[in-house]
Amino acid sequence: MTPEQLIDLQARQDRSADGWAQREFLRVASAIGAYSNDEAVFKALSDLPTNRILGFVKAATASTTGGWDSAEGREMAAGYLASIAPGSVLDLVLANGRSIPDKIQHVLLASGGFASNVSEGAPKLVSKLNFTNLDTDRVKAVALTMYTAELERMIGGDAIFEAELRTSVLRAMNLAILQALTQTTNIASTGTATGDLAAGLAIAPDSDVYVVAAKPSVTRELALASDGRMSINGGEFTPGVHVVAVEDFGTAVPELRVIPASRIAIVDYGLEVRRASQTSLSVADSPTSPATQVSLFQTNSKAIAVERMFRIAQGDTVVEVG
Structure with a gap:
């Protein structure tokens, strides 16, 4: 790949949704480190007029924690994680395994296959995922x-x-x-x-x-x-x-x-x-x-x-x- 092609590829990546979200995440992270209190962080971020950053600031009324719980905060975090995913065992397992929403507490997933008609109650399914009220530690x-x-x-x-x-x-x-x-x-x-x-x-x-x-x-x-x-x-x-x-x-x-x-x-x-x-x-x-x-x-x-x-x-x- 020529240097010109590499530059063009980088430009296309930067214009992608994940590319923008990644850069916005890094801006927020840099601001949190640069200032000693959240009020100064909010003021600095308010001067960066992107929809995600402004949405983050609006949701973070008391502390930056509220910003990360917002849709904009989650989008920025997801963009950053996507940029480092090839080196992350956790994210590769999540991408290829089963990602369970954090509000779900009861899940039963089973499947099976049959070659002909069977009578009522006869189909036998194999459980693939079964839990009620997660009891494992975070x-x-x-x-x-x-x-x-x-x-x-x-x-x-x-x-x-x-x-x-x-x-x-x-x-x-x-x-x-x-x-x-x-x-x-x-x-x-x-x-x-x-x-x-x-x-x-x-x-x-x-x-x-x-x-x-x-x-x-x-x-x-x-x-x-x-x-x-x-x-x-x-x-x-x-x-x-x-x-x-x-x-x-x-x-x-x-x-x-x-x-x-x-x-x-x-x-x-x-x-x-x-x-x-x-x-x-x-x-x-x-x-x-x-x-x-x-x-x-x-x-x-x-x-x-x-x-x-x-x-x-x-x-x-x-x-x-x-």
Whole structure:
């Protein structure tokens, strides 16, 4: 693809509904981080005359939380999530599984097939989804992003902020969904990425679509074996098998996890951005290195929290390889 074609593709994406909603979401997130109180945030956002942002401000009469509960707030959040979905295990499972509206408390779904007429009461259906009054706990994924005030004044500072925000949001959501899917079975690694993937798929429950959460090194190996179908960061390895590169969370992490996405039902409560309430945060050079307490005031820094809440309405066995 030529540079001119790339520029044209980016322009078309920016003009799309999700592209506009994504940019509006980032504007709101930036304003929440920039100002110390909601009144100043509302004033700054009122100067950005788009229908979604003005609708957000109108709904957020007392705090920004009200804005995220509005239709405009949900549209902006959905646009942002769509932009990062290829790297999100949660959103790929939601897209290919069953997304349950948050107000629904009773669901029964069953199906079956017959080759001829049957008598009254004889048809036998197999239950696909059945729950009454969800009793599972809500799962909260919180992504914290801290930055110094100088970043706001830098040329290109917004791009740095957006990139780090994306990284932290994906890290939090991927960790949350992998911890929430507790029904697992483990098999030994075959020694190769393609062998591990084949072994995991062989014993995974039948599913229309599988989402594979793999270590970055495994994802790179799968990319080289995909004949250009996916990148080193993940993608569709073969139709129906989506690979996502996830960080090595802690120790004894499997090489990859095979998730039968179409057999999983999730209640998604959406996304919200708020100002971090902490006055100091623990900062470390890596996830496993010692942390140091850093004062936001003393370092002239700001922090925002992006929260995503969901609930597993129905899970199934996740195959862990390695």
